[in-house]
Every structure is written in structure tokens, then in C-alpha cells.
Amino acid sequence: MDREALMQQSLAETVVVPQLSPTARRRQIREKAIAGIITLMAFTGIAALVLIIVFVAKEALALFTDAHAREEASFSKMFLPQVARQGRPPTFTWQPVSSIPKVSMIPLFIGTLKTTFVSMLVAVPLGVAGALFAAEFAPRRLREFLKPIIELLAGIPSVVLGFFALMVLATLLQDTFGFTYRLNAVVAGLGLALAIVPVIFTVAEDALTAVPRSYREASLALGATPWETAWKVVLPAAAPGILAACVLGFGRAIGETMIILMASGNAAIVSSSLGDSVRSLSATIAAEMGEVVVGSPHYSLLFFIGVELFVFTFVLNMVASVWTKKVLKRLTGGAS
Numbered sequence: 001m002d003r004e005a006l007m008q009q010s011l012a013e014t015v016v017v018p019q020l021s022p023t024a025r026r027r028q029i030r031e032k033a034i035a036g037i038i039t040l041m042a043f044t045g046i047a048a049l050v051l052i053i054v055f056v057a058k059e060a061l062a063l064f065t066d067a068h069a070r071e072e073a074s075f076s077k078m079f080l081p082q083v084a085r086q087g088r089p090p091t092f093t094w095q096p097v098s099s100i101p102k103v104s105m106i107p108l109f110i111g112t113l114k115t116t117f118v119s120m121l122v123a124v125p126l127g128v129a130g131a132l133f134a135a136e137f138a139p140r141r142l143r144e145f146l147k148p149i150i151e152l153l154a155g156i157p158s159v160v161l162g163f164f165a166l167m168v169l170a171t172l173l174q175d176t177f178g179f180t181y182r183l184n185a186v187v188a189g190l191g192l193a194l195a196i197v198p199v200i201f202t203v204a205e206d207a208l209t210a211v212p213r214s215y216r217e218a219s220l221a222l223g224a225t226p227w228e229t230a231w232k233v234v235l236p237a238a239a240p241g242i243l244a245a246c247v248l249g250f251g252r253a254i255g256e257t258m259i260i261l262m263a264s265g266n267a268a269i270v271s272s273s274l275g276d277s278v279r280s281l282s283a284t285i286a287a288e289m290g291e292v293v294v295g296s297p298h299y300s301l302l303f304f305i306g307v308e309l310f311v312f313t314f315v316l317n318m319v320a321s322v323w324t325k326k327v328l329k330r331l332t333g334g335a336s
Contacts, residue, residue: 059299060303061300062295062297062300063304066300078105092107092270093268094107094268094284101297105281107269108268109281111185111264115188115260116250119192120250123192123249124200126193126197126200127200127245130150131204131245132230132234135208135209135234136208136230137226151202153194153197154195154202156195158257161195162261163262165194169187173187173190180275180276181265181267184264184274185264185275185276186274191263192253192256197249199245200245203241204245207241207245208242216234219232219233243320243324244320251313254282254312254313255309256282257282257285261287264283281305281308281309284305
């Protein structure tokens with residue numbers, strides 16, 4: 001045993017530890033510095049997001065901690081019908097600055113859902129169909145021209161799209177369909193669709209392009225037409241990415257402000273007609289935050305609307321993520 005130990009010790013002493021050259025040492029230090037900067041930037045972004053959430057939640061917390069705020073903006077007033085005028089039946093009304101504040105959020109929820117529904121009804125088929133054409137059927141030169149043009153639409157400021165919807169779409173749709181109100185959910189939804197089509201198109205096109213070429217070749221070899229290959233093979237294989245595109249578009253539609261503020265009419269009413277004026281949650285924050293009294297129940301209520309938007313978007317993303325995993329598991333035959 002002593003002889004073996006001496007042999008191992010002698011071998012360890014003969015191992016030469018390579019010495020790094022000055023150039024290699026500087027490169028190693030530089031790589032560590034770059035990695036540290038990237039890590040710092042990542043944690044800075046996460047910290048900024050956390051601080052924003054904490055700030056918004058802190059301002060909204062007054063609705064639960066302040067007695068006066070709880071009285072003016074209780075949950076029963078937010079989500080149950082209230083008497084707007086004596087002798088009239090209870091209604092859902094948003095009038096937070098009246099002598100008797102009425103802060104029902106139901107009209108705001110309905111307005112948000114109506115504009116989002118119209119925008120998604122238009123943007124999802126256009127975005128997915130455009131992505132399918134660009135990825136599967138368009139010639140290479142046309143694809144190289146078409147994709148940047150559509151993506152360029154995403155760089156147009158939302159206030160410009162809102163102005164276009166206000167001045168052009170509103171008059172055109174009223175003359176065509178005879179809407180009673182010039183600014184309504186249809187006008188706002190179509191203007192909003194212009195903003196989210198590029199988002200859906202870009203993500204969906206990337207998902208379709210990422211499908212392995214062997215899938216297409218195998219389908220064509222079995223006698224399928226190019227259309228059958230695109231519809232029955234490529235599109236299902238890219239379903240998780242297309243769903244992610246729709247979720248991103250939906251999140252953009254829920255949180256969009258300027259287009260809805262300019263083209264919806266800003267009337268907080270409860271109506272099932274898409275031709276009536278509406279008001280969304282985000283537009284309410286933008287329209288009223290500049291004139292609200294800081295620290296008032298109305299002020300806390302606007303921050304509470306921001307919390308609702310965040311929670312709604314977060315829950316939507318979680319549900320979409322779970323559903324995407326189920327779709328992917330089904331497409332891969334249960335393989336994880």
C-alpha cells in the first residue's frame with residue numbers, strides 16, 4: 001500500500017498544469033465580463049418588471065385598506081348593477097366622478113371584449129393565411145418582398161392607426177353598413193386588427209418555416225397535393241407556434257390604448273351590438289389618469305384596473321401554455 005501511494009504521489013507531481021498565455025487570459029477575463037454584463041442586464045429587466053408590478057399593486061391596495069375608498073368602490077358596486085337615478089331600475093354604469101360615484105366595471109369589460117373579438121376575428125385568419133402563403137406557396141422573390149412589408153406595418157405608431165380608423169374607416173363603415181354611431185366596436189376592432197396582424201403573421205410564419213422539410217417531402221411522396229400538405233401536415237405541426245402568435249396578438253389587443261381611445265366612441269354602455277360605441281379598460285386608464293386626484297378612490301380604482309389587465313393577461317398566457325403543451329404532446333404521440 002505504501003508503494004502504491006508513493007507511485008501515485010510521484011505521478012501527481014509529474015503532472016504539468018498548463019499555463020495560460022497572456023492572450024488567453026485576457027480572452028477569459030473578457031468572456032467573464034461579457035457574461036456578467038448580460039446577467040446584470042437580464043436581472044435588471046426582471047427587477048424593473050417586479051418593481052412595476054409592486055408599484056401598481058401598492059397604489060391599488062388602497063381600495064382594500066382605506067375605509068372611504070372601500071365605501072365608494074366596493075366589489076358590489078364594481079360588478080353588480082347600481083341605481084343610477086331614483087325611480088329607474090339598477091344598471092351597470094361607469095361614472096366615478098359624479099356626486100354619487102358609480103364604478104361598475106361591467107361596461108368596461110364588455111367594451112374590451114367586443115373590440116378584442118372583432119380584431120381577433122379579422123386578424124387571426126389574415127395573419128395565419130398570410131403566413132401560410134408566404135411559407136408554403138409564395139415564390140422566393142415575392143416572399144422576400146412581402147414579409148418585410150407586412151412587418152413594417154408593426155412599426156407604425158398606434159396613434160397613426162387610430163387616426164386612420166377615426167378619419168377613414170369610421171366614415172367608410174358607416175356609409176357601407178349604416179351604423180347609428182360613427183365610432184363603435186367594429187371601427188375600433190378593425191383599427192386594432194391592423195396593429196396585431198403583423199404580430200400574428202411574423203410569429204406564425206416563423207413557426208411554419210421551422211417545420212422540417214422532411215415532413216413536406218414525405219407528404220408529397222405519398223401523393224398529397226401541395227395544398228393538402230400545407231393544410232394537413234405543415235399547419236398541424238406548427239400549431240403550437242401559431243397558437244403562441246394568436247396569444248401574443250390577443251395580449252396586444254387587450255392592452256392597446258390609443259386606437260381604442262380614438263376610434264371606439266368612449267361610451268361605457270352595456271350593449272350586445274357591435275355597432276354601438278364602447279369603452280375599454282385600457283382606454284379608461286388613459287382618458288382619466290391625467291385628471292384624477294392623486295390618492296382618491298378614483299385614483300386607486302384606475303390602478304386596480306391595471307392590476308386586472310395584468311392578471312387577465314397572465315392567466316391567459318398560462319392557459320395558452322398548458323394548452324400548447326397538450327397539443328404538442330398529442331401531435332408527437334405522447335412523447336415528452
